[in-house]
Amino acid sequence: NPPPLVVAILGNGSKPQVHDHAQRIAQAIQARPDLRLGPIDLSDSTDLSDLKADVALVLGGDGTVLHTSRRMAGHPVPVVGVNMGRLGFLTESTPEDLINRLDDLAARRFRIDHLMTIRGELIPFAGDPKGFERSEVFRGLNDVVIRAAPEFHILEIGLRIDGERVITYRGDGVILATPVGSTAHNLSAGGPILPQDAQMFVVNPICPFTLSQRPLVDAAHKTYELENLTDRAAVAVVDGQRQFPLLKGDRLRVRRDASSLPMVRLPGHSFYRTLRDKLGWGLSPLENLPPHR
Amino acid sequence: NPPPLVVAILGNGSKPQVHDHAQRIAQAIQARPDLRLGPIDLSDSTDLSDLKADVALVLGGDGTVLHTSRRMAGHPVPVVGVNMGRLGFLTESTPEDLINRLDDLAARRFRIDHLMTIRGELIPFAGDPKGFERSEVFRGLNDVVIRAAPEFHILEIGLRIDGERVITYRGDGVILATPVGSTAHNLSAGGPILPQDAQMFVVNPICPFTLSQRPLVDAAHKTYELENLTDRAAVAVVDGQRQFPLLKGDRLRVRRDASSLPMVRLPGHSFYRTLRDKLGWGLSPLENLPPHR
């Protein structure tokens, strides 16, 4: 027999109900000989890069999973997302579901999807006297977005893929998204849905001037470079959570990260069912008929 | 005192429940001294151009209202649309609602919206020996659509407004819609929502090649001409209900019709509430959150 699976409980402790659910789940785990309770950490800033667990339950929304995965840095533990409100793409279980599925967890009846993540760096413009301090390295699970701020103005952003000039965007900004991020900001901006296990990026302009500029999908093994060609500053936003300035001539160089986010997929997991639920596709045809056709 | 309002009952008699509802409503009308029951006609092809009534209840879906208004031709009677299933843009009452609102009807507590309709003619290509027979005049409430059929091929369609050349579309087809039709096919094709009482047309290409071709709104008092420039035949479809061929060089000339469709609006009517219901806008923000942003 394999040793009992060690299960950590993490989450967004700023929501009061998280503590209750964490406790209930912890008790259910402790009641079983075939699971072992690992660390419980509902804070939001502990370093999780050395978490001692086989699996981490993350209580919160998709944003909590994004934030937690960021804190695990290069040593990610497979995650089960547990949502107390509306289910999400990364948080497909309710606390009750999860408690009912502990048998599957204990028996290791699950597969692990390795979700692609982004590794990017900010390369300050040539000759920037503060270039050294301004250098940035970042990781993301969803996307990196370039947009104008603090003042609104039109951005001009050049895209190169593997060093080849692809396009110069002019407009409100650009989204570079992973497959997981394809159903977030990218979808609102008219981009396509990619399956979570794809090894692709999507590059999608936000409100482009040139009306023929459309979302572009390309392979994840390539290197993507976005350069701010605008005379004024822009900002880069990673996963909607982290933001830093992008001056004229600054470049973002983005690649697939060597480490991915391992997600535990219990039996019955279905990306398309989640999609139908979240996008209202599952309504009966009579229920979402558009007007009088 | 004004004489009692005369109320006709029309509808799509091919649906069995329509007969029951018509009977219940007829009884409720007959029970009141301040309303008088007019003709009941649940057939689908009688000539309604001489209907003796002040108001016509139309039982069915939005398609039934379209079809009925077509049969009233130039002498439309104000319509109350009554839907037995899902409410529509032209059928905003249930039978129960309506019976509860007979007081408002009898007291003439309603306003009438005059919905713009289309009058079009097919002008056969110059020199067509069968031109005379092929001439067509049509009326529509929603839209006229040009598309390829029976064989699929790419259409080239020229648009003139008041004689001025505006654009040549290339693609799957073109929609010319009224405000009422703006929430039908036009909306699916990426077009804007116009308020039902606007005096505007929207012209919207279907899957255009030239990616910068976008929906165009212009005034209802102008004359719109769409010409089939393709070497092969296309078809014109009016309100999704009537279809005829459009040969190379044939033109559709479309204007606002002199007669409009009068719709009875009982107190509390709200276009935007219907829109929220039908397009799922009314969901609480938490309920239609897209994934993990």
Place this chain on the structure above:
Amino acid sequence: NPPPLVVAILGNGSKPQVHDHAQRIAQAIQARPDLRLGPIDLSDSTDLSDLKADVALVLGGDGTVLHTSRRMAGHPVPVVGVNMGRLGFLTESTPEDLINRLDDLAARRFRIDHLMTIRGELIPFAGDPKGFERSEVFRGLNDVVIRAAPEFHILEIGLRIDGERVITYRGDGVILATPVGSTAHNLSAGGPILPQDAQMFVVNPICPFTLSQRPLVDAAHKTYELENLTDRAAVAVVDGQRQFPLLKGDRLRVRRDASSLPMVRLPGHSFYRTLRDKLGWGLSPLENLPPHR
């Protein structure tokens, strides 16, 4: 005989060639008995609300016309936009064109289009101790846009039209555009093209979460109210030129302004020709064929 038309010359004097062109045009005007040269003002901040002229030539781009019309405040003089680079929607003449068209101008062979403008006010949230100072009144010709800044986050914005609740947007922001503004930011965000003389507004969400939220057109005589329902601050941007914060509970109340921008339309003016040129519709079909269909 009417007195000679008085022609002022305004423009964006920060571009060096503007001075040369202004001088050439001034000489051509002075050479004619049937025109009289009015003030020449190439500065960018003079008060123009008391400009002594029948017609004002504005040298620059569309942005210069926007800015100049703002400075004319409530006493606009009919404008001829003169562009030295690429023609625009508000700047349809080159300097050469214009000099060749002085006959038309002198003979008053032109019509004047009154372009609808926006009058808006910022209504600070109820109970704001600084509410009085924060009040703002603004005028615009293109649009007012609400967007997140300085930090990026998701906005929740409620729209009321004539006091009726219409929709709650969630996403990157909202654009409220005039017909002239419909071909600017609104077009990039997927909105429709309105003719410049329409009396309509278009309200268009930027990257909406709820994928069924689409551009909405409604009448210009109504009052539009946009409320920031987000917990964090947003900004309002008028014509891409003026920006101010919008705190939680703040509202923008927008109406058609009593005064419009009068644009001189010389014979041969065509909105659709400009549209074809600027959006690349005028290319021969063979030249903008999309790939292999």
Place this chain on the structure above:
Amino acid sequence: NPPPLVVAILGNGSKPQVHDHAQRIAQAIQARPDLRLGPIDLSDSTDLSDLKADVALVLGGDGTVLHTSRRMAGHPVPVVGVNMGRLGFLTESTPEDLINRLDDLAARRFRIDHLMTIRGELIPFAGDPKGFERSEVFRGLNDVVIRAAPEFHILEIGLRIDGERVITYRGDGVILATPVGSTAHNLSAGGPILPQDAQMFVVNPICPFTLSQRPLVDAAHKTYELENLTDRAAVAVVDGQRQFPLLKGDRLRVRRDASSLPMVRLPGHSFYRTLRDKLGWGLSPLENLPPHR
């Protein structure tokens, strides 16, 4: 030394200039000891499944390459597309270019991209007495499209991927496209651009009722099944060139074909340059500025 490369010349002989270009190219090939002229066939229906050549020049447009590759069936010869008019995605050389590049061809300085193709079958509805005769097997390079014909009506089409129910589309139709086809009909219908060497399909509804239905990308190793759930007939169109009816309950089962289309890529080939040219991205930013922003 390797033996001289054998070069066949194929093409669309119904265009007169094709014959002249074919002759010029044939002479240039014959003049070289390091190339050998293979068959010349400008007919449009010969069986090409046993073509004796190392490389086939195909003179015509992208449609000619599609048609020719179909005729090569299971034994495709690497193709160089040669276009006499506007360059295409599959026809990136002019005759002059090609003659200048014979050195590269002879020295075998090229790589071969294996473009994914579709293999589909029509599975008639269960119990169809004519099911056996109606069975169809088809191959495609671009796409298979389901649409209403000959009468226009709304389609309801179910999609399964690897047997899992994904979505029911309601609207004008559905496109299932390869990466090469992504820049054709799919792009007009709002779909994303996939790189030609991707191993993915894109499924894209045409004018969907449910406004949240968006283009979906998924892996090429999966099996896609589209079922006509409508009460009336639809048609399937393959590569815009072949069309057959799809009755209620009929299914299209589509997979990546075992054989791909080998395309010769001479040095300097760039998908993105072709994209920029064809979609007008390559214009200088000043040249395709949208109006007055």
